[in-house]
Ligand SMILES: Nc1nc2c(ncn2[C@@H]2O[C@H](COP(=O)(O)OP(=O)(O)OP(=O)(O)O)[C@@H](O)[C@H]2O)c(=O)[nH]1
């Protein structure tokens with residue numbers, strides 16, 4: 001089996017040992033190609049979480065559901081002086097055996113078989129970049145820096161949105177200058193585009209990687225007027241850093257629904273993992289402000305909750 | 309018809325007998341239009357023809373006050389006030405905010421300095437009442453090719469008040485209601 005092993009943010013000595021370990025895995029009938037990570041998909045990523053870049057890479061890989069090995073993992077007794085080749089071989093072998101996904105084989109068959117939304121998030125090299133997305137004859141420009149989607153017609157944007165859960169997408173990073181000339185001149189909200197697409201495809205999407213997630217900014221869901229169920233999930237993510245099960249519990253939505261929202265927010269590039277950044281979390285309003293009876297009446301009036 | 313109460317004393321809504329909402333923001337953003345979308349009846353506005361700088365779709369401006377009302381399911385009146393956009397009416401702002409359950413700041417995506425407007429209005433509101441729940445709605449994004457939500461988010465982060473910011477069309481009742489849902493969600 002051919003395995004793409006990538007490494008990043010490793011000390012020089014560790015990098016050498018990882019290459020040695022990769023070769024040694026041939027004894028287990030695993031052909032492992034080891035090289036520097038460019039942010040793209042791979043079968044396993046080896047990094048060092050003591051390094052800031054390494055910690056960020058771990059977050060990114062977890063979001064993209066790439067198996068990772070941290071050379072300072074707790075079970076590495078030798079952690080202080082770096083990873084030994086023996087430990088690396090053993091850990092990599094265990095990791096690759098546990099991951100029968102054979103991502104390499106899947107990629108050979110074409111990453112385009114994944115749902116478009118998943119493919120986009122997994123492609124770490126596209127994170128935060130303007131992207132030209134094609135599905136059949138339709139193309140849309142995804143512009144995360146401005147939070148907008150660009151299309152020739154509103155119909156194109158709607159078609160693209162309703163096929164986000166389908167395979168067969170092609171994504172291509174756009175240079176900033178090219179982004180200006182991305183298809184069409186109809187601009188709509190990127191967050192709404194992904195959220196509506198993910199919600200519609202929620203039964204087709206895989207479970208989002210387990211981890212601790214949160215939001216720093218409210219997504220722009222102003223035109224997602226049908227997605228009332230998403231609002232408590234968003235609020236939960238703004239209030240606390242939490243895992244999928246906890247968010248599901250506090251927002252009273254299913255884990256599948258939470259997972260769909262996480263795919264959408266990750267695609268918008270506004271989802272934060274647990275470790276990075278120390279920015280504020282939204283605080284609950286002062287209790288004196290809350291007049292629950294009035295709040296409930298307003299919530300019913302504006303269609304946030306139902307009466308009775 | 310419910311008349312807009314003009315005496316500060318009668319504006320006290322802490323007794324929860326009425327729900328009071330205030331819409332703020334720069335001239336021409338869509339406050340009067342949003343009041344129309346939120347309330348059942350046409351707003352009682354003091355509209356004046358805009359002689360200079362009138363555009364195709366905007367030929368009046370609100371002088372002094374906008375007011376509209378709706379009735380909640382149990383009969384509680386919902387009073388919606390538009391804050392005058394012009395600076396010369398700034399003195400009215402604290403009076404208007406008294407007893408309100410929340411504020412909708414409406415910004416215009418076509419304005420070159422949306423983020424500066426955002427910071428300005430957040431500052432104006434918090435200076436009067438720092439605990440007031442706020443939501444930001446950005447209109448006219450259909451008319452601006454260069455609009456970016458990011459500077460607005462940066463302004464919100466700077467304000468230290470992490471309020472929701474939605475793009476919406478004030479002429480669309482459903483979108484205006486959805487903005488209100490974000491305000492309520494954030495208050496809960
Ligand atoms: N194209 C477009 N027009 C909008 C949108 N929202 C509101 N409008 C229009 O914008 C114009 C100005 O809206 P008003 O409601 O008069 O604005 P205002 O904030 O009350 O303005 P002042 O009273 O002058 O402060 C109206 O013609 C609305 O129909 C939008 O999202 N897109």
Ligand SMILES: [Mg+2]
Pocket residue numbers: 339340341369370374390
């Ligand atoms: Mg007006």
